[in-house]
Amino acid sequence: MGLVGAIVLVIGAGLLVWFIGAYNGLVRKRQEVRNAWSQIDVQLKRRHDLIPNLVEAVKGYFAHERQTLENVIKARTQAVNATGLKDKADAENFLTQTLRSLFAVAERYPELRANQNVLALQEELTSTENRISFARQFYSDQAMRLNTAIEMVPTNVVAGLTGFQKAEFFEIEDPAHREAPPVRF
Numbered sequence: 001m002g003l004v005g006a007i008v009l010v011i012g013a014g015l016l017v018w019f020i021g022a023y024n025g026l027v028r029k030r031q032e033v034r035n036a037w038s039q040i041d042v043q044l045k046r047r048h049d050l051i052p053n054l055v056e057a058v059k060g061y062f063a064h065e066r067q068t069l070e071n072v073i074k075a076r077t078q079a080v081n082a083t084g085l086k087d088k089a090d091a092e093n094f095l096t097q098t099l100r101s102l103f104a105v106a107e108r109y110p111e112l113r114a115n116q117n118v119l120a121l122q123e124e125l126t127s128t129e130n131r132i133s134f135a136r137q138f139y140s141d142q143a144m145r146l147n148t149a150i151e152m153v154p155t156n157v158v159a160g161l162t163g164f165q166k167a168e169f170f171e172i173e174d175p176a177h178r179e180a181p182p183v184r185f
Contacts, residue, residue, distance in 0.1 A: 029146040036139035143167035
């Protein structure tokens with residue numbers, strides 16, 4: 001093995017080390033995206049668990065508002081059963097919409113606004129909406145980091161050779177839904 005062979009071996013070893021490092025960096029970023037999604041999922045589950053309690057707390061006051069409660073329950077069921085990022089985002093957007101209508105109707109019931117159980121649920125839901133917002137932001141940041149690495153030279157070569165896919169963003173479609181639902185009673 002001559003000088004040329006040694007140079008080729010060193011260059012080959014360097015490329016292999018770089019390839020492994022780039023691949024491991026992409027794996028780490030993909031795991032960070034998965035972790036960020038699981039944090040959103042935890043908060044969405046918390047939200048889904050709060051809604052039946054809220055519906056039960058207001059049910060007695062809403063004798064003439066049955067359709068509103070049914071819509072909230074239907075939206076929650078759709079959100080719980082949604083699969084895939086796009087379906088989950090759509091279902092959560094619909095759930096947020098129905099919660100807004102529930103809170104709008106609740107504004108007409110002064111005795112409901114004074115109910116301690118409803119007030120406690122309101123505080124929990126507000127806190128959960130904030131957590132969901134922070135988790136979405138964290139997820140979007142992680143998805144952006146992965147997507148950037150997949151597109152940038154030279155890691156795009158490693159990503160292409162090893163089948164890495166871009167992460168979808170968890171987006172809210174309608175700008176009117178970008179705010180947390182009002183939860184004042």
